[in-house]
Every structure is written in C-alpha cells, then in structure tokens.
Amino acid sequence: xxxxxxxxxxxxxxxxxCPLHCVYCSNPLELTARITELPTDAWVRVFQQAAxxxxxxxxxxxxxxxxxxxxLDLVRAARAAGLYVNLITSGMPLNQAxxxxxxxxxxxxxxxxxxxxxxxxxxxxxGTKSHAQKLRVLDWLKEVRVAVTLNFVIHRRxxxxxxxxxxxxxxxxxxxxxxxxxxxxxWGFANRDSLxxxxxxxxxxxxxxxxxxxxxxGKIRIESVVPDYYAKYPKPCMGGWGRKLILITPSGEALxxxxxxxxxxxxxxxxxxxxxxEIWRSNEAFQKFRGESWMQDxxxxxxxxxxxxxxCRCQALLLTGDAAATDPVCTLSPxxxxxxxxxxxxxxxxxxxxxxxxxxxxxxxxxVAADIRPEWLYRPNPS
Amino acid sequence: MSIEPQSHPRLAPGVRxxxxxxxxxxxxxxxxxxxxxxxxxxxxxxxxxxxxxxxVTELQQIxxxxxxxxxxxxxxxxxxxxxxxxALDFE
Numbered sequence: 001x002x003x004x005x006x007x008x009x010x011x012x013x014x015x016x017x018c019p020l021h022c023v024y025c026s027n028p029l030e031l032t033a034r035i036t037e038l039p040t041d042a043w044v045r046v047f048q049q050a051a052x053x054x055x056x057x058x059x060x061x062x063x064x065x066x067x068x069x070x071x072l073d074l075v076r077a078a079r080a081a082g083l084y085v086n087l088i089t090s091g092m093p094l095n096q097a098x099x100x101x102x103x104x105x106x107x108x109x110x111x112x113x114x115x116x117x118x119x120x121x122x123x124x125x126x127g128t129k130s131h132a133q134k135l136r137v138l139d140w141l142k143e144v145r146v147a148v149t150l151n152f153v154i155h156r157r158x159x160x161x162x163x164x165x166x167x168x169x170x171x172x173x174x175x176x177x178x179x180x181x182x183x184x185x186x187w188g189f190a191n192r193d194s195l196x197x198x199x200x201x202x203x204x205x206x207x208x209x210x211x212x213x214x215x216x217x218g219k220i221r222i223e224s225v226v227p228d229y230y231a232k233y234p235k236p237c238m239g240g241w242g243r244k245l246i247l248i249t250p251s252g253e254a255l256x257x258x259x260x261x262x263x264x265x266x267x268x269x270x271x272x273x274x275x276x277x278e279i280w281r282s283n284e285a286f287q288k289f290r291g292e293s294w295m296q297d298x299x300x301x302x303x304x305x306x307x308x309x310x311x312c313r314c315q316a317l318l319l320t321g322d323a324a325a326t327d328p329v330c331t332l333s334p335x336x337x338x339x340x341x342x343x344x345x346x347x348x349x350x351x352x353x354x355x356x357x358x359x360x361x362x363x364x365x366x367x368v369a370a371d372i373r374p375e376w377l378y379r380p381n382p383s
Numbered sequence: 384m385s386i387e388p389q390s391h392p393r394l395a396p397g398v399r400x401x402x403x404x405x406x407x408x409x410x411x412x413x414x415x416x417x418x419x420x421x422x423x424x425x426x427x428x429x430x431x432x433x434x435x436x437x438x439v440t441e442l443q444q445i446x447x448x449x450x451x452x453x454x455x456x457x458x459x460x461x462x463x464x465x466x467x468x469x470a471l472d473f474e
Contacts, residue, residue: 008415056403056415084401084410109397109412147397147412175395175469176412221469 004242004281004290006054010083011061011247012043013258014074018064019092021127021378022115024153024195026185027063028261031382036251040070040077042272046248047074047081049276055246061088063250063382066098072105079106086111088151091137092130099140109147111178112137117164121157127378138172149176154205155195156346162208169220179209179224185259187379189318194374196346202230229339233304234311234327241289241313246280254279256286259314263323289313294324298332386435386462390473393431398470400426411470421446425461429471435462 016031038046047058058078065071066089078085086109087102114134115125122131141148150172152158152165162179169177184192197205206226213222228235238245238257247255252271260266266285269278280286288294292305299310310316311327319328320335328335394400400418401410407418409426418426424445428438439458443451465471 009413054403056401056408056410057413059413082401084399084415086412108399108410111412145396147395149412218466221467 007050007244007246007280008055009057009059009245010046010050010055011059011245011258012046012065012074012078013247013249014043014060014062014065014068014071015250016063016382017067018062018090018379018381019067019128020064020090020115020130021380022153023125023127023187023191023376023378024155024182025187025379026183026258027379028186028259029190030261031063031380032250033383035383037068038248038250038252038271040073042252043074044077044081046271046276047078047083049271050246051082053246053277053280056084057086058083059086059088064090064092066090066093072101075102075105075107079108084108089113090126090130091134092128094133094137094140096140096143099137100144103144103146107146109149110141111149111151112141114150114152114165114168116158117152117161117168121161124373124376125153125155125157127376135168138168138174142173147176148172148174149178150174151178151180154179154181154197156197156201157195159197159201159205162205162212166212170216174220176221177223179205179222181225181227183225183228185314185318187377190377191374193342193345194376196227196229196342198347199230199343200347202226228311228315228327228329229343231329232331234308234315234330236308237312237315237327240309242280242286243290243309246276254283254286256289257314260285262314263317289324296322296324296326299326302332386459386466387473388436388439389434391431391434392429392438392462392465392471392473394426394429395470395472409465409470411468414468416468416470421457422461425458426465429465431474435459435473 015037016027017034065087068074075085085107087107088111091112112134115122115130119131123129150169182188182195188195209222209224216222242256247258248271249255253268254271255268266288268285269283295305295310299305311330313323316325316327317323319338326333328339330336398411401408407423409416409418424442425438428441439455442458443454446454462471
C-alpha cells in the first residue's frame with residue numbers, strides 16, 4: 001500500500017527536437033524520434049491526470065518545446081486543467097505574435113536560456129547563431145505580462161562572464177535569474193572535462209553572485225547551482241527519487257528523472273497504457289529507490305539520508321556502475337577519489353591557465369595561456 | 384529594503400492564486416506557497432488598490448485579540464518575504 005505523497009510538478013518533455021546543439025545538454029544520448037512523439041490529445045489527458053494527482057506546476061521542456069506546432073493548444077490545455085504553466089525555452093522559434101498568443105493563451109512563466117553573455121560564446125556552446133534572437137525575445141517580453149526568468153547555463157567557458165550576464169538581465173524585464181552550473185548527464189557528461197570550471201573560477205563567480213544578490217534584493221531574485229563535484233555532500237536530486245516530480249518523455253514514458261533510462265533493469269510505464277496516479281503509486285521504477293531499504297553504506301545509517309537521499313542514482317551509475325551506490329560526490333562515499341581525480345586534472349596548471357586538458361587537446365599546442373577551443377561533442381537533432 | 388506604508392502591493396506578473404485539494408496556494412515560477420489564515424488574508428488584499436497601511440488596519444480588525452504592533456510587524460515581514468521572492472510588486 002502506498003503512502004507516497006503527491007508530486008508537485010509534471011516535467012513535460014514535449015520533444016527532443018531542438019534548433020540548438022548545446023554541448024552541455026542533459027537529454028539522453030538516445031534521442032526520441034519525432035515519429036514516436038505523443039499527439040496533442042495524449043498530452044491533454046496527461047495534464048488532466050496530473051491535476052487530479054495533485055500536481056500544481058507543469059514545466060514544458062525538451063529539446064525545444066516550441067518546436068511543437070501544437071504548443072499553443074498544449075499551453076491552453078495545461079492551464080485549463082488547473083496547472084501553472086512554465087515554459088523552458090531557447091527562444092529560437094519565437095516571434096512577437098507567437099509570444100503574445102502564448103501569454104494570452106495562459107502561459108504563466110517563461111524561462112529563457114542563455115549560453116553565454118556574447119555571440120561568440122553562445123555560438124561555440126550551442127553550435128548555432130543564437131544570441132541575437134534571445135536579445136530580441138527580451139525586448140518582446142517587455143510588452144507582455146508574464147513571469148520571466150533568465151537561465152544562464154554556466155561552465156568553464158563562460159563562468160567569467162557573470163558581470164556581463166547580470167547587465168543583460170538588469171536591462172530586461174526579468175524578475176528572476178538562475179546561474180545554473182552544468183550538471184553532467186547526456187552530452188554534458190560526454191563533454192564534462194571541457195565544461196567543469198576550476199576552483200578559482202568557481203570561487204570568483206560565487207563572490208560576484210553573492211554581491212549581486214544583495215544589490216538586487218527585492219528587484220531580481222537570483223538562484224545559483226554550483227557543480228556538485230565541488231560540494232561536500234550531494235544534491236537531493238529531484239527532491240528525492242519519486243517524491244516531488246514526474247517526468248513524461250516525448251514518447252510518453254513516465255520517469256522519475258530525465259536520465260533514469262540509463263539505469264538497467266527498470267521497467268517504465270507509458271501514459272498511453274496507464275493512468276498517472278497508478279504509475280506514481282505503484283510503478284516499480286518509481287518504487288525502486290523510494291524509502292531507505294535500497295540504500296548501501298554509508299547512506300543506510302547516515303544522518304543526512306533524509307536530507308539528500310544519498311544523492312543522484314544516475315550519477316552513481318555513471319561513475320560507479322551501481323545505481324544504488326552512494327553518489328560519489330559525497331565526501332563520505334568510498335568512491336569520492338574518482339571525483340577528486342577529475343578535479344585534480346581540471347585544476348592542474350595546464351587547465352587553470354586556460355588550455356584544454358591533454359586528453360582533448362588538438363595536435364600539439366603551445367604551452368602558453370590562450371583561448372583554445374576544446375573538441376566538443378555537439379548534440380544532434382533527432383530524426 | 385523597507386516596505387512603504389502608502390505603496391500598493393499587487394501580485395507580480397505570472398504570480399497567481401491557485402487551489403489544490405482545498406488548500407489555497409500562491410503560484411509563482413517553479414514554486415508554490417501554501418496560504419492559510421493570516422497569509423491568505425494578506426495575499427487576497429494585495430490587489431493593487433489597497434495600501435500596505437490599509438491592509439494592516441483591516442487585519443488588525445480581523446485579529447482584534449492580537450497585539451496591533453505584532454500584527455503590523457508580522458504583515459510587514461511577510462510582505463518583505465514575498466517582495467524578495469518577487470511575488471509582489473509595490474506601486
């Protein structure tokens with residue numbers, strides 16, 4: 001019998017199609033083909049079931065959710081079902097008329113991503129000319145009444161641009177900023193050693209952000225997420241496995257988090273076959289890491305187990321091969337040395353001086369501090 | 384930053400009241416705050432028409448058994464919290 005409390009958020013991963021090719025993308029390496037995407041009426045049913053289950057917020061994400069031609073219908077349907085509608089977007093497919101229509105259709109909040117504070121960085125990271133369009137979107141946002149968050153995705157190539165990012169935000173109508181350090185899943189994991197900032201860079205950025213938080217209190221709310229490799233304890237991933245949110249993939253699979261498909265042996269349900277309430281309460285993939293019976297040492301007896309739930313299952317799998325292991329970023333984990341080894345490389349003199357680590361340097365390069373681009377693995381568009 | 388008594392608090396763009404299982408909530412980006420008793424009374428009055436001072440007076444009348452000064456400081460504290468969350472604009 002389930003006494004699990006209801007989820008608060010529905011993550012509606014509407015599509016894996018996207019006009020950008022960001023090297024930090026946390027979508028799974030196995031992208032969902034367009035032909036398998038859920039049709040409009042299936043999503044409408046999901047929104048209604050989510051509201052019945054007690055969900056308050058819908059996050060429209062992807063890929064690029066605006067790549068869906070039915071996005072206006074989806075916004076209206078989620079709002080009609082009683083959900084607060086968040087749109088997580090690159091802004092690329094927008095024009096002023098479309099934005100106005102979405103807001104009038106019930107969009108509550110738009111979170112606009114930025115890959116850098118300038119065109120060059122944005123183009124390097126996203127593989128696309130994208131920055132100018134985002135600045136146009138900021139102008140259009142001043143004409144509509146909607147909550148606006150600017151999400152600056154942070155990594156070694158742009159962590160020194162915080163001041164310029166703040167300038168962009170302050171001249172916009174945004175009331176919220178997220179400085180979101182990349183998390184290492186999907187393409188982010190593949191490109192990790194080119195993305196992790198140095199300790200010195202991280203410390204500088206935190207000081208800049210802290211000063212800005214004070215200065216902008218009451219005007220703009222700033223939230224920042226540090227790379228958990230540099231933390232002492234792991235993040236309470238997703239608020240705990242199967243506790244706070246339910247994610248639906250473009251083809252209708254119900255997951256406890258966006259990366260969960262990499263964990264072997266889990267049987268996922270599909271919204272085409274089962275009601276959301278039934279999935280939430282009794283699907284075995286959701287049950288797998290609920291409670292404490294699955295925990296290993298040291299989590300099993302740790303004082304923090306109800307605070308961080310042992311960290312991230314997917315990260316444990318990626319780095320230790322065992323999804324039930326303590327998240328290795330935890331300093332109490334026997335696998336913490338793996339993380340320390342990565343940080344040692346990142347913080348070595350060579351990398352600290354602005355050069356790419358030896359493993360990904362192209363050919364022979366001068367040992368002089370220079371702005372050298374790493375060899376990136378760019379995210380493709382699914383078929 | 385202090386709350387001006389003659390300012391008119393109003394829900395910020397994209398912030399609205401909602402309901403779930405008979406629980407009143409204040410919905411905002413990626414967040415929901417539960418509203419009960421005094422917090423609900425305060426937020427319902429943040430309509431852009433009432434001043435902070437008027438909201439304080441009204442609640443002091445509703446919660447007549449409580450110390451007026453405490454009612455005022457609780458309201459100002461809560462309004463400051465909502466301002467920091469960017470849930471309220473003050474016009």
